[in-house]
Amino acid sequence: MTYSFVPSQAVTDSDQALIQQEESRQTGGRVVLTEAEQQLDALLFKMKQVEVASADFPPAMHFFQARHLIRTSPVFSVLQKMPKGAALHVHDFSMVDVEWLVNNVTYRPYCYMCFTDNRSIRFIFSSQLPKTLPRCTPWVLLKKLRDKMVNTTELDASIMGNLTLFTLQDPETAYPSQDAVWDRFEQAFLAALGLVTYAPVFRDYYYQGLTQFYMDSIMYLELRALLPQIYELDGSTHDRTWTLKTYQDLTRQFTAEHPDFFGARIIFTVHRGVNISVMTGVVEEAMKLQRDFPDIMAGFDLVGREDTGRPLWYFRDALSLPAERGVTLPFFFHAGETDLEGTEVDQNMLDALLFNTSRIGHGFALIRHPVARGLSRKKEVAVEVCPISNQVLKLVNDIRNHPAAALMSENHPVVISSDDPAMFGASGLSYDFYEAFVGFGGLRSRIGSLKVLAINSIRYSSLTPKQKDKALALWQKSWDKFVSENAF
Amino acid sequence: MTYSFVPSQAVTDSDQALIQQEESRQTGGRVVLTEAEQQLDALLFKMKQVEVASADFPPAMHFFQARHLIRTSPVFSVLQKMPKGAALHVHDFSMVDVEWLVNNVTYRPYCYMCFTDNRSIRFIFSSQLPKTLPRCTPWVLLKKLRDKMVNTTELDASIMGNLTLFTLQDPETAYPSQDAVWDRFEQAFLAALGLVTYAPVFRDYYYQGLTQFYMDSIMYLELRALLPQIYELDGSTHDRTWTLKTYQDLTRQFTAEHPDFFGARIIFTVHRGVNISVMTGVVEEAMKLQRDFPDIMAGFDLVGREDTGRPLWYFRDALSLPAERGVTLPFFFHAGETDLEGTEVDQNMLDALLFNTSRIGHGFALIRHPVARGLSRKKEVAVEVCPISNQVLKLVNDIRNHPAAALMSENHPVVISSDDPAMFGASGLSYDFYEAFVGFGGLRSRIGSLKVLAINSIRYSSLTPKQKDKALALWQKSWDKFVSENAF
Numbered sequence: 016m017t018y019s020f021v022p023s024q025a026v027t028d029s030d031q032a033l034i035q036q037e038e039s040r041q042t043g044g045r046v047v048l049t050e051a052e053q054q055l056d057a058l059l060f061k062m063k064q065v066e067v068a069s070a071d072f073p074p075a076m077h078f079f080q081a082r083h084l085i086r087t088s089p090v091f092s093v094l095q096k097m098p099k100g101a102a103l104h105v106h107d108f109s110m111v112d113v114e115w116l117v118n119n120v121t122y123r124p125y126c127y128m129c130f131t132d133n134r135s136i137r138f139i140f141s142s143q144l145p146k147t148l149p150r151c152t153p154w155v156l157l158k159k160l161r162d163k164m165v166n167t168t169e170l171d172a173s174i175m176g177n178l179t180l181f182t183l184q185d186p187e188t189a190y191p192s193q194d195a196v197w198d199r200f201e202q203a204f205l206a207a208l209g210l211v212t213y214a215p216v217f218r219d220y221y222y223q224g225l226t227q228f229y230m231d232s233i234m235y236l237e238l239r240a241l242l243p244q245i246y247e248l249d250g251s252t253h254d255r256t257w258t259l260k261t262y263q264d265l266t267r268q269f270t271a272e273h274p275d276f277f278g279a280r281i282i283f284t285v286h287r288g289v290n291i292s293v294m295t296g297v298v299e300e301a302m303k304l305q306r307d308f309p310d311i312m313a314g315f316d317l318v319g320r321e322d323t324g325r326p327l328w329y330f331r332d333a334l335s336l337p338a339e340r341g342v343t344l345p346f347f348f349h350a351g352e353t354d355l356e357g358t359e360v361d362q363n364m365l366d367a368l369l370f371n372t373s374r375i376g377h378g379f380a381l382i383r384h385p386v387a388r389g390l391s392r393k394k395e396v397a398v399e400v401c402p403i404s405n406q407v408l409k410l411v412n413d414i415r416n417h418p419a420a421a422l423m424s425e426n427h428p429v430v431i432s433s434d435d436p437a438m439f440g441a442s443g444l445s446y447d448f449y450e451a452f453v454g455f456g457g458l459r460s461r462i463g464s465l466k467v468l469a470i471n472s473i474r475y476s477s478l479t480p481k482q483k484d485k486a487l488a489l490w491q492k493s494w495d496k497f498v499s500e501n502a503f
Numbered sequence: 504m505t506y507s508f509v510p511s512q513a514v515t516d517s518d519q520a521l522i523q524q525e526e527s528r529q530t531g532g533r534v535v536l537t538e539a540e541q542q543l544d545a546l547l548f549k550m551k552q553v554e555v556a557s558a559d560f561p562p563a564m565h566f567f568q569a570r571h572l573i574r575t576s577p578v579f580s581v582l583q584k585m586p587k588g589a590a591l592h593v594h595d596f597s598m599v600d601v602e603w604l605v606n607n608v609t610y611r612p613y614c615y616m617c618f619t620d621n622r623s624i625r626f627i628f629s630s631q632l633p634k635t636l637p638r639c640t641p642w643v644l645l646k647k648l649r650d651k652m653v654n655t656t657e658l659d660a661s662i663m664g665n666l667t668l669f670t671l672q673d674p675e676t677a678y679p680s681q682d683a684v685w686d687r688f689e690q691a692f693l694a695a696l697g698l699v700t701y702a703p704v705f706r707d708y709y710y711q712g713l714t715q716f717y718m719d720s721i722m723y724l725e726l727r728a729l730l731p732q733i734y735e736l737d738g739s740t741h742d743r744t745w746t747l748k749t750y751q752d753l754t755r756q757f758t759a760e761h762p763d764f765f766g767a768r769i770i771f772t773v774h775r776g777v778n779i780s781v782m783t784g785v786v787e788e789a790m791k792l793q794r795d796f797p798d799i800m801a802g803f804d805l806v807g808r809e810d811t812g813r814p815l816w817y818f819r820d821a822l823s824l825p826a827e828r829g830v831t832l833p834f835f836f837h838a839g840e841t842d843l844e845g846t847e848v849d850q851n852m853l854d855a856l857l858f859n860t861s862r863i864g865h866g867f868a869l870i871r872h873p874v875a876r877g878l879s880r881k882k883e884v885a886v887e888v889c890p891i892s893n894q895v896l897k898l899v900n901d902i903r904n905h906p907a908a909a910l911m912s913e914n915h916p917v918v919i920s921s922d923d924p925a926m927f928g929a930s931g932l933s934y935d936f937y938e939a940f941v942g943f944g945g946l947r948s949r950i951g952s953l954k955v956l957a958i959n960s961i962r963y964s965s966l967t968p969k970q971k972d973k974a975l976a977l978w979q980k981s982w983d984k985f986v987s988e989n990a991f
């Protein structure tokens with residue numbers, strides 16, 4: 016026994032040992048860094064310290080109010096340049112910012128618009144006046160409307176506001192509840208739908224989407240796509256095979272034009288609001304598409320709000336078909352995008368795992384489900400974490416409280432993705448990386464964590480092992496270049 | 504291989520098995536219920552379903568806005584009557600609602616009040632005009648002030664507003680940041696301090712506090728107490744020994760008068776803002792008090808906001824003294840009441856465990872610390888979860904996202920407590936039990952979970968094993984009575 020005021024070396028040692036143990040267990044905690052990486056890490060750490068100390072800490076704020084701060088953040092500008100690997104959870108019609116839609120698409124000829132009786136808008140391209148929709152005003156040619164105006168700025172701003180959830184109003188007032196925000200989400204989706212399902216726009220939109228992700232230092236995409244009917248000016252339409260083939264052709268073209276881009280694959284999605292017989296038909300078609308387009312087609316998923324939609328278990332018969340027939344149809348289920356607990360919806364994650372899902376979309380509720388969490392870890396079923404989406408759709412307020420913080424503290428298999436960037440006023444993947452790096456991780460998350468997140472996005476992709484090796488090699492090249500250019 | 508549309512029995516079985524596995528792992532998941540308990544459970548489940556389905560779901564709202572809904576909730580009224588065992592994390596001067604302070608205490612003779620230059624108030628009882636405090640208006644006798652008024656309702660309401668954080672204003676506007684809410688917290692504390700440290704009030708306040716918890720079906724309390732100087736009307740003061748002894752006498756008196764109440768013990772607390780030499784002196788005194796008053800004294804803790812205060816590690820020498828001298832001084836450290844990550848503050852939980860803390864106060868950050876979480880589980884160091892406190896002090900918005908939901912999904916050792924009920928407009932423990940039962944647990948949390956939470960509060964108390972047996976027997980008697988009276 017000693018009366019000294021210096022604590023025994025043992026206590027100090029234990030303290031350090033425990034801290035190090037925690038650090039090494041987190042995502043990226045065991046990465047060995049090159050000298051250049053260490054330099055960049057020190058730089059990033061300094062930048063982050065400044066942001067953490069500032070009164071307006073972006074991850075603690077609503078993204079709509081934080082966006083302008085993030086845009087001028089030095090950390091963000093590094094993350095934009097950083098090769099982030101793949102974006103594995105992005106939806107087809109929210110890839111491209113709405114400014115592009117308004118400025119480029121709505122100014123094309125033959126673009127009609129109408130107003131719905133719930134204060135939204137709809138679009139259609141047509142060579143002649145289309146039939147009025149139920150609960151809508153008659154169609155008006157946008158060009159005519161604009162021609163009558165001295166200044167179209169206000170009209171264009173109002174169109175833009177209808178195509179995205181992003182607003183400069185107080186977000187709490189604009190979207191007071193989950194119901195309210197999902198409602199507006201669905202209206203904005205329907206508003207965009209008429210624009211992006213017009214064949215020429217569909218092609219341009221996808222190409223522009225790839226471009227925007229590529230410019231944001233993304234090398235590979237897995238796109239959740241509804242494969243809806245695509246229409247021409249004369250009202251004729253194309254089927255799903257055409258749509259999938261168009262994705263394939265455009266992807267090949269883009270990849271050929273950008274040799275440091277690796278490609279994209281499509282996860283065919285259907286809305287969870289359909290009935291069992293429709294679902295059965297869609298699963299049958301998905302199996303066919305998977306067989307006929309094995310390159311572009313990655314698998315299958317259900318979309319739409321989980322809380323009000325049907326649970327996976329409801330569709331168990333349809334979803335069992337591929338396994339029963341011995342046919343390959345990888346699943347990439349959205350599951351656990353909820354804060355309901357103990358309801359049927361809350362079982363989606365367990366059921367997704369039971370149906371051998373390849374990844375879990377969101378998995379926001381995973382930390383409340385120890386068995387599902389354990390299975391996801393053991394089977395390496397990665398969780399696609401979309402921080403901004405979860406915040407805007409009101410699952411979490413302060414990003415520091417996002418459950419992925421707990422998952423990443425144990426190096427649970429996770430990837431970061433952006434879900435519907437255009438809908439949330441984001442773009443590409445950098446904003447979500449910012450929230451993950453600065454928000455979940457706090458000062459503990461360092462460059463090793465960023466590196467592992469990028470590598471995870473390839474490792475947990477739907478690519479074959481051979482393709483993964485190739486993609487990783489390509490990524491490593493960009494990464495090394497990025498590190499050498501930014502570490503000083 | 505089968506083409507049937509009925510999923511193989513194996514899938515159904517697995518689904519059920521996984522769901523049951525998750526259910527049985529949660530807090531209370533394995534409790535075997537009596538028939539009467541099952542009846543009450545069914546009743547509670549039905550009541551909860553109604554609340555979960557309502558548009559205004561209290562756990563998703565700020566407590567200030569949810570309180571009137573909770574007050575009329577049938578679930579809440581059952582929880583009020585339910586024997587909840589012990590409240591293990593409550594602070595000395597926030598036990599009694601502020602209505603009592605205003606209506607009872609401020610109307611006593613010799614009560615002076617003054618206004619601070621930061622728009623708070625201070626009180627003192629004195630037989631003669633006290634010396635003006637720095638940055639305050641001169642003292643004015645409250646009786647004189649009231650005598651001048653036709654109607655004192657407004658004055659009393661304004662005094663009340665200064666003694667609590669509770670407000671009917673929009674809480675986001677009233678307390679826009681953690682800094683703002685902590686600031687007001689400290690001002691409200693200082694406002695109450697002059698009232699409750701006046702010896703006659705001090706005694707009445709504690710007795711009234713025990714009464715309010717007892718009325719809320721609490722049988723035992725562990726009170727974090729600052730043991731400040733208590734003063735008399737002539738300005739003379741009492742030391743810590745006097746204060747501790749007063750607690751002991753009043754506790755004995757109350758317990759004698761209420762045979763189904765088990766008692767209370769004191770955790771001596773000091774503000775983490777003091778310097779090292781003060782801390783050393785306080786720890787020395789704590790060891791003495793622990794030796795001299797083993798019945799009433801339970802141990803030692805540090806209080807005050809962690810984010811801006813000194814970490815435990817800063818005081819490691821002082822906190823090592825008891826172990827170095829082989830003297831018993833149980834610790835009950837506040838730790839992890841933060842959403843900072845990777846800072847020194849964020850290490851408090853690990854250091855608390857290293858110093859063999861008996862419980863962890865709050866542990867809000869525990870789920871982001873796998874090593875600390877593992878140690879807490881292994882060593883059965885229970886986490887004192889205070890949901891309303893965490894929400895009001897802006898660590899979490901929607902109670903369903905409280906990290907304790909994850910802890911309880913794995914039956915991590917937790918107890919529910921109320922921290923500073925008067926400060927938050929709550930009282931006793933039932934409001935926090937409501938948030939835990941309806942909020943964290945969702946529909947999955949049933950009567951077994953409530954039962955285990957009550958039992959945990961005795962099991963993880965500072966009582967001796969023999970006392971625990973006695974307390975548990977007493978609790979069981981009340982529980983059985985409660986169940987038989989409410990199950991129909």
Ligand SMILES: [Zn+2]
Binds near residue numbers: 104106376434
């Ligand atoms: Zn999605």
Ligand SMILES: [Zn+2]
Binds near residue numbers: 594837
């Ligand atoms: Zn406390």
